[in-house]
Amino acid sequence: MASQPWLYxxxxxxxxxxxxxxxxxxxxxxxxxxxxxxxxSECEIRLPSGMRIIDYAIEIAKIKNIPIIVTTGxxxxxxEVYENCRxxxxxxxxxxxxxxxxxxxxxxxxxAIFIGHIYYMISHLLTATRHFAKHLKTLSLDRYYQPNVNxxxxxxxxxNVYEITLKKIVNTLRGLxxxx
Amino acid sequence: xxxxxxxxxxxxxIGMLSLKDLExxxxxxxxxxxxxxxxxxxxxxxxxxMILLNRYRPFYMxxxxxxxxxxxxxxxxxxxKRGACGIDIRTQQARIVALACAIGAATHCAHARHLVExxxxxxxxxxxxxxxxxxxxxxxxxxxxxxxxxxxLGDLEKALExxxxxxxxALCSIHTGQEGYYLDYESKALHIGMLDHVAMExxxxxxxxxxxFPKGEEEQPFVELGLGLIxxxxxxxxxxxxxxxxxxxIVEYLDKSGLKKIDLxxxxxxxxxxxxxSRHTHGESKIIGPISHQLKYIRMGxxxxxxxxxxCINIKVVxxxxxxxxxxxxxxxxxxxxxxxxxxxxxxxxxKLLASGKYxxxxxxxEEKVGEVAVKLALRxxxxxxxxxxxxxxxxxxxEVERCVRCHSCxxxxxxxxxxxxxxxxxxxxxxxxxxxxxxxxxxxxxCEDACPRQIPIISLMIAVLERELPNERYRIRIGRGPIxxxxxxxxxxxxxLGQIPGVIALVGCANWxxxxxxxAIMAREFARRGFIVVATGCAAMxxxxxxxxxxRTPYEEFGDAFDRGCILNIGSCVANAHISGALIKIANIFxxxxxxxxxxxxxxxILNRVGACGIAWGAMSQKAASIxxxxxxxxxxxxxxxxxxKYRRMLLGDEEDYERWLAIDMRTGKRIYVGPxxxxxxxxxxxxxxxxxxxxxxxxxxxxxxQGRAIKLAHYIDLYKxxxxxxxxxxxxxxxxxxxxxxxxxxxxxEYLREVGWKPWEYISxxxxxxxxxxxxxxxxxxxxx
Numbered sequence: 001m002a003s004q005p006w007l008y009x010x011x012x013x014x015x016x017x018x019x020x021x022x023x024x025x026x027x028x029x030x031x032x033x034x035x036x037x038x039x040x041s042e043c044e045i046r047l048p049s050g051m052r053i054i055d056y057a058i059e060i061a062k063i064k065n066i067p068i069i070v071t072t073g074x075x076x077x078x079x080e081v082y083e084n085c086r087x088x089x090x091x092x093x094x095x096x097x098x099x100x101x102x103x104x105x106x107x108x109x110x111x112a113i114f115i116g117h118i119y120y121m122i123s124h125l126l127t128a129t130r131h132f133a134k135h136l137k138t139l140s141l142d143r144y145y146q147p148n149v150n151x152x153x154x155x156x157x158x159x160n161v162y163e164i165t166l167k168k169i170v171n172t173l174r175g176l177x178x179x180x
Numbered sequence: 181x182x183x184x185x186x187x188x189x190x191x192x193x194i195g196m197l198s199l200k201d202l203e204x205x206x207x208x209x210x211x212x213x214x215x216x217x218x219x220x221x222x223x224x225x226x227x228x229x230m231i232l233l234n235r236y237r238p239f240y241m242x243x244x245x246x247x248x249x250x251x252x253x254x255x256x257x258x259x260x261k262r263g264a265c266g267i268d269i270r271t272q273q274a275r276i277v278a279l280a281c282a283i284g285a286a287t288h289c290a291h292a293r294h295l296v297e298x299x300x301x302x303x304x305x306x307x308x309x310x311x312x313x314x315x316x317x318x319x320x321x322x323x324x325x326x327x328x329x330x331x332x333l334g335d336l337e338k339a340l341e342x343x344x345x346x347x348x349x350a351l352c353s354i355h356t357g358q359e360g361y362y363l364d365y366e367s368k369a370l371h372i373g374m375l376d377h378v379a380m381e382x383x384x385x386x387x388x389x390x391x392x393f394p395k396g397e398e399e400q401p402f403v404e405l406g407l408g409l410i411x412x413x414x415x416x417x418x419x420x421x422x423x424x425x426x427x428x429x430i431v432e433y434l435d436k437s438g439l440k441k442i443d444l445x446x447x448x449x450x451x452x453x454x455x456x457x458s459r460h461t462h463g464e465s466k467i468i469g470p471i472s473h474q475l476k477y478i479r480m481g482x483x484x485x486x487x488x489x490x491x492c493i494n495i496k497v498v499x500x501x502x503x504x505x506x507x508x509x510x511x512x513x514x515x516x517x518x519x520x521x522x523x524x525x526x527x528x529x530x531x532k533l534l535a536s537g538k539y540x541x542x543x544x545x546x547e548e549k550v551g552e553v554a555v556k557l558a559l560r561x562x563x564x565x566x567x568x569x570x571x572x573x574x575x576x577x578x579x580e581v582e583r584c585v586r587c588h589s590c591x592x593x594x595x596x597x598x599x600x601x602x603x604x605x606x607x608x609x610x611x612x613x614x615x616x617x618x619x620x621x622x623x624x625x626x627x628c629e630d631a632c633p634r635q636i637p638i639i640s641l642m643i644a645v646l647e648r649e650l651p652n653e654r655y656r657i658r659i660g661r662g663p664i665x666x667x668x669x670x671x672x673x674x675x676x677x678l679g680q681i682p683g684v685i686a687l688v689g690c691a692n693w694x695x696x697x698x699x700x701a702i703m704a705r706e707f708a709r710r711g712f713i714v715v716a717t718g719c720a721a722m723x724x725x726x727x728x729x730x731x732x733r734t735p736y737e738e739f740g741d742a743f744d745r746g747c748i749l750n751i752g753s754c755v756a757n758a759h760i761s762g763a764l765i766k767i768a769n770i771f772x773x774x775x776x777x778x779x780x781x782x783x784x785x786x787i788l789n790r791v792g793a794c795g796i797a798w799g800a801m802s803q804k805a806a807s808i809x810x811x812x813x814x815x816x817x818x819x820x821x822x823x824x825x826x827k828y829r830r831m832l833l834g835d836e837e838d839y840e841r842w843l844a845i846d847m848r849t850g851k852r853i854y855v856g857p858x859x860x861x862x863x864x865x866x867x868x869x870x871x872x873x874x875x876x877x878x879x880x881x882x883x884x885x886x887x888q889g890r891a892i893k894l895a896h897y898i899d900l901y902k903x904x905x906x907x908x909x910x911x912x913x914x915x916x917x918x919x920x921x922x923x924x925x926x927x928x929x930x931x932e933y934l935r936e937v938g939w940k941p942w943e944y945i946s947x948x949x950x951x952x953x954x955x956x957x958x959x960x961x962x963x964x965x966x967x
Contacts, residue, residue, distance in 0.1 A: 008593050008631075013245030014258055041868050071867055076906035087905050089875070090867045095239055095833050118694070119597050121867060124241045124826040131242055131258065131269055157588055 002154040006144030010123050013130070017152035019145065022165045026172035028139055028151055029064065032111035036104055037061050038093055041072045043116025047163040053116045056166040057141075058082050063173050066113070067104045069093055090117075094125050100135040108135065114149065115141040123148055141169065215779025218327025219342050222349055222371055228781045229367035229814065231951050232788075235841045236813075236832035236862040238366055240273040243829045247272050250356040265356050274365030275354055277806070277830045281369045282351045284807030285376035287491060288755060289343050291423055292383035294490075294512060296336050298425045298547060299390040305334030309385055312395035314665040317769065320762040320776060321381040325374060327778030333390065336382045343375045343382075350375075366830075373810030374780070380808070381758035388662050391428050393459040393752075396663040396759075398742045400750070401463040405725050407473055408653035409466045410482055412569060414446040415562035417554050418483035418506075420474060422491040422754060424456035426511040429551030430487070431461055437555070445555055448483075450474055451492045452718055452753035458659045459752060467657065469726070470691040470719035472624040475500060475639055480650075481568035484561040485554050486541075490515050491754075492690070492802065496626065498540050504568040507534040507557060508541030511550050516543045527552040535560045574612070574644045581608050581641065583634040590628035590638060595824070596621055596694070600628050600638060612645040619646055621696045657725030658736045660717070660752025664763035666770055668743040672713070673771030677790045679889015681745050682896055683880030684713045686760045689797030689805045691719040692824045699869045700798055701727035701735055704748050706873060708739045710896050712880075714748040717757050719799065721750045757808050761815055764791050785952050788816025788859070789844065792880035792893065795819040796872060800828070813862045818879040820872050825865040832862035836914055844883065844949035845956045853944050855883040856914055870904040878909075884947045887920035895923035898930070913939040 003019040005011045020028065029035060043054040054074055058081060061068050068085040070078050075087040086104070096102040103109050112129070114122060119142070126148035129138055140146035143162045145155045156162040217224050245258040247267060255263030262268050267275070299307070309318050309330055317323070319330050322339045330336050350372050353359045359368065387393055394400055419427045430447060434440040447465040449457045451474070454467040468477050471492045478486065478497065481504040488497060489511045498517050501508045510516050522530045522542040530542060530553050544550045581604060590600040603615040619642035628638045643650070675681040685707045687700055700723035704714050716724050725734045739748040743763065751759050768774040768786040776783055787793070795812050797805050800821045806828055809819040813832060821828070835841060836857040843852045858881040866872035877896045885893060894915060901909040908926075913934055916922060918941045922930045950956055 006592060007595075007597060012243060014256055071871070073870060073904045073906075079906070087907075087910070089871050091239075091831065091833070091865050095835070098239075118823055118867065120595065121823040121826055121865075124243060124829070127241045127243065128239065132240070157591075 003145050004155070005123070005147045006119055006155055007123070010120070011147055012123070012127055016147040017140070017145070017149045019154050020151045022153070022168035023172045025139060025141060025151065025153060026169045026176060028111065029060065029066075029113065029173055030176035034103070034105070034107045034109050035064070035066050035111035035113055036109050037066050037068045037113040037115065038090075039068060039070045039074075039115055040090065040117030040122060042118055043072075044074060045116075047166075048160045049163060051163070053166070054078070056170060057115045059170050060141075060173060063170070063177050090121070090125065094128050097129055097136060098132040100133075111137045111139060113139045113141060114146070117142055119144055122146070141166070212775050212777050214327050215775055215777050215782070217780050218778030220325070220371070220780060221346065222353065222368060225371065225780055225814075226364075226367045228784060228952070229370045230363065232370070232814070232862065233363050233366055233832070236834050238270070238274065238362065239831045239833045240270055241826055241829050242269055242273050243827060245269075252356070266360065270362040271360065271365060273829050274362040274369070275359070277828065278350065278365045278369040278372065279354050280803040280828065281372040281376070281807040281810050282347055282354065284803035284805070285343070285372045285379060286347050286351075287804055288376050288383065288807070289340065289347060289379040290514065291490060291755065292379045292386070293340055293344070294423060295383050295425060296333060296340060296386050299386050300333050303333065303390050305332060307333045307390055309333065309335070309389045311385065311388060311663060312397070312665075314667045315396055315663055316666055317766050317776070319381055319385055320765040320769070321377045321758050324765050324776045324778070324780055324783055325378050329777065333386055336386055339378055339382055343379050346375050347372060369810050370814040373807050373812070374814045375811075376807040377758050377761045377811040377815075380755040381762060383755040384662065384752065384758055387424055387456065391424065391460050393456070394462070394659065394661045396661055396665040398661070398740070400658045400661045400741060402656040402736070403458045403463040403465065403467055403659050405467040405469060405655045405657045405722060406653040407469060407477060407480075408651045409448060409468060410480070410651060411446055414444055415484045415558040416446045416448055416482050417485050417487060417558045418448050418450060418468070418477065419453045419457060419487045419489070420450045420493050420497065421489035421515075422452040423489035423512065424453055424460060425547045426487055426489050426550045427453055427457040428460050429547040430554050431457065431465075433551035433555050439555060445558055450477065452755075453489055455660045455718070455721070455753040459662070463659050467722060470697070470722045472622070472691040472697070475624045475626050476643055478506065479504065479640055480571055480643060481506070484565065485509065485558040487511060487550065487554050488515055488517070491804070494626075502540045505537070505561070505565045507561065509550055509554055509557075510541065510543040511545070511547065513545055517541070519543045521545065523549065527556065531556045531560060535564065571647050571650060572640045572644045573647055577637065577641055577644050580636050583636055584608055585634065587633065589631040589633060593627045593631035595623060595625060595627065595692070598622065604636065604638070604641070607641065607645070615642060615645045618642065623692060655725045655728065655734050656737055657722060657734065658741050658750045660721070660750050660756055661741060662752055662756060663759040664743045664766065666766060669763060669766045669770045672744055673767040675745070676767060676792060677771060677884055679792060679882065679885035679893055682710065682712055682877070682893050683792040683794060684715060684764070685876055686793065686795040687714065687716040687720040687724060687798070688718055688757055688760070688795055688808065689720050689799055690801035691723070691799045692801035692822070693723070693799035694823050695869070697723035697726045700724050702869065703796065703798070703873060704735050705738070707876070708735065708746050708748050711745045713743060713745060715743075715751050715760050716749065717751045717760070718754045720797070724748065754804060754808070761812060761817070764793055764815065764817065767791055781952055782955050784814060784816045785950050785955055788951070789949055790882055790884035791816070792882050792885070793817050794859070794876045794879040796876055797825070798822040798872065800825050809863055818859045818861055819863045820875055820879070821863065821865050822872070823865060823867050831864055833864065834860045834862075836860055836911055844951050845953065846944070846946040847948040847950060847956060847959060848946065850956055850960070853946055853949070854942065855946070855949055856917070858882055858915065874900045874904060881915055883949050886947065887918065890915070890917070890921040891923045894921060895925060898923065898926050908933050913937050917942045917945045
């Protein structure tokens with residue numbers, strides 16, 4: 001179950017994402033030259049500590065000043081705490097992601113990090129980057145294994161387990177970026 | 181064709197002459213010439229398609245890396261590889277899109293064929309297609325595409341023959357080793373979508389004319405809607421599907437036999453057949469709801485007889501009906517569900533056989549016999565099966581819940597990814613709240629139950645937790661009014677084209693909603709309050725009716741049903757979608773005087789550039805929805821689908837930053853000028869309700885907007901975007917041609933923003949543009965040439 005698509009029938013292809021540990025995910029983020037983070041409509045799910053997925057996403061982004069794209073109205077709140085953010089609709093983001101010349105800051109992006117998305121929607125959208133965005137690596141920090149990225153966390157149906165994972169990513173990344 | 185002028189003099193005197201009750205009709209015979217493309221074949225409108233596809237490029241989401249359509253394969257098409265036949269991943273996606281559209285269009289076409297043959301058999305080939313005194317353009321899609329101006333039921337057969345021929349050709353192109361370029365498959369998909377609108381129109385105008393449906397009149401009566409429509413005292417016939425022929429025969433049998441007067445039998449419908457029976461009975465039947473209510477209602481056991489016709493029928497219907505001893509009658513040879521064909525037996529014998537339980541149901545391929553058997557059987561079964569008519573209670577199902585081990589199989593099989601396992605676990609602990617919430621979003625497909633290793637009846641549990649609420653699930657919806665009248669188009673066409681009515685929003689499609697039915701009602705209300713014209717069909721039209729305001733009114737009770745600013749219209753069933761495209765075509769004809777006969781490219785170009793309209797298929801699920809949307813796209817109408825819509829695997833998206841894509845020909849000078857990204861996309865999947873509303877408003881922007889019209893549209897765009905996302909839209913400057921376009925209420929803020937982004941007024945603005953050289957040539961210099 002750990003590395004099977006969370007929803008049955010969502011195994012799309014021959015190549016599926018490599019399962020990564022929280023530490024490995026943090027290393028991928030730390031090593032990226034110009035990552036960006038895309039936060040979806042399920043980012044407001046509250047975790048056992050009272051923090052939400054969006055709060056961890058912002059913490060991760062802050063460590064490396066990763067530009068954030070938020071797809072929903074939570075952008076109003078994100079703007080208050082993190083300047084390097086903007087709002088864009090998910091479909092339009094993907095249309096831009098498959099264009100190797102598109103970027104947010106004048107340099108090509110080499111990693112797109114996804115977190116807080118509707119599983120069935122993002123799974124299909126990610127088939128577009130998988131097939132048509134060879135210039136880009138993709139990493140899913142969502143709660144469920146996402147086959148259509150390059151790197152994905154394993155399935156973590158229990159929220160407390162997922163929260164521990166997110167904390168580990170934050171802490172490991174902090175350590176890695178601090179030493180760079 | 182004719183245009184009528186009518187006037188009436190109640191009482192008047194001129195000199196010696198006195199007049200009383202004089203009604204005069206002047207028929208102006210307008211000679212419309214045959215346009216350049218009557219009955220276009222697969223390649224005829226390819227040039228128009230390529231214009232669209234150059235601007236709105238296909239964005240593919242390959243749902244499968246393989247092609248498995250022939251025995252060469254499976255062929256792996258990933259990483260740039262090609263199949264054994266040579267196909268690549270893009271072409272394969274476009275091919276599957278074309279295939280989905282072909283399935284959808286064929287379904288409507290076969291539906292139309294059945295109806296037309298049935299109605300010709302009953303009423304004769306010469307039965308007039310009379311849609312009332314205010315509708316002279318009876319069949320705008322048929323006229324536009326085929327060049328035929330149908331007058332009788334018999335004439336519709338010619339249109340259907342054309343559609344059938346073209347669908348067969350399009351389907352043939354999908355065979356291995358045929359079409360080889362993705363944009364050509366996209367062109368074929370657009371062609372098939374266009375055909376679908378002809379097929380739908382044929383079906384609906386045939387049934388309107390022959391079965392006495394409403395003919396576009398306003399203030400249609402209300403009909404009851406909802407799962408709570410439970411009447412223990414009557415025999416209930418539940419009709420599921422889309423084809424009204426059998427439902428109409430049931431109604432006729434009740435009339436003829438005198439049973440209607442006794443009022444012992446109730447006809448309830450599920451899915452589009454419910455709309456059409458209510459149109460036929462003018463509100464004397466009931467609508468249980470959309471397709472998502474199907475399993476739930478069957479399991480509640482209130483159907484004494486279930487009649488299935490065609491489309492959107494749950495494949496488990498016979499199995500489910502058997503559990504509650506409801507016999508099933510299948511009425512078309514397309515949908516027989518393994519049931520014995522008892523058509524040749526006398527009606528009473530069929531009733532006896534089915535009531536005995538010997539068979540779970542029967543196929544009866546004779547509409548008249550279906551009418552008689554359904555009524556007699558329901559009356560008989562109502563006596564026999566009283567114990568099944570009850571909502572299951574939690575107490576009864578308590579033991580079932582205990583078996584849950586929280587393995588998550590239910591959730592992982594749920595198309596919505598609903599937290600069913602958590603909800604059952606909570607229920608096990610005595611808290612039904614989460615399951616109640618899950619039930620609200622549930623599509624009623626039953627996949628969770630099939631996946632459960634402990635066979636827990638999850639759908640029954642959802643019904644049980646709502647046991648107390650279900651009887652209150654009763655709403656009111658207006659019956660489907662059918663076409664938009666020519667007089668209505670005359671009244672509002674100008675305001676739509678100039679932008680003073682901000683747009684026509686069509687809420688259509690199936691019940692695969694991401695967060696329950698309510699979102700349709702929320703959108704309909706919001707748009708109507710903002711002065712849009714909201715039209716609705718199918719399951720979406722039902723969903724709009726399934727939410728009450730503080731005063732207990734549904735949106736249909738709150739707003740009028742004229743084709744006018746701030747109204748919400750139930751147009752009817754799926755096939756009534758053709759009246760929405762038809763209304764847009766009629767705007768080009770009635771307001772702008774464009775010939776519509778066999779003149780597709782010109783009218784589509786007109787609609788794309790001038791008619792602010794946007795479809796929303798928030799729960800689009802079926803292949804029919806794919807072909808309907810694609811037909812709208814070819815006609816120049818953008819469509820938004822919900823998050824599940826990405827599973828159609830292809831969107832048509834514009835790139836707002838690519839200047840070249842937004843050039844058009846100025847009709848005055850012939851120069852290619854920038855018109856801005858309007859409309860920005862042709863088919864687009866939105867993640868959330870908020871995004872959908874913002875995008876729909878934006879997709880109503882057209883180059884033809886006057887400054888006042890553009891300012892109105894931008895005011896809505898800014899207002900909604902700011903409300904949901906807190907700032908001015910980041911692409912706002914692309915839609916402002918001059919300062920006159922800026923909404924007064926946001927003037928200062930927008931001017932400041934424009935300064936920040938370095939906006940400059942456009943050098944040249946034209947509201948009269950085309951994408952087609954031929955059309956400029958035709959109207960060069962503002963004068964119509966002799967073409």
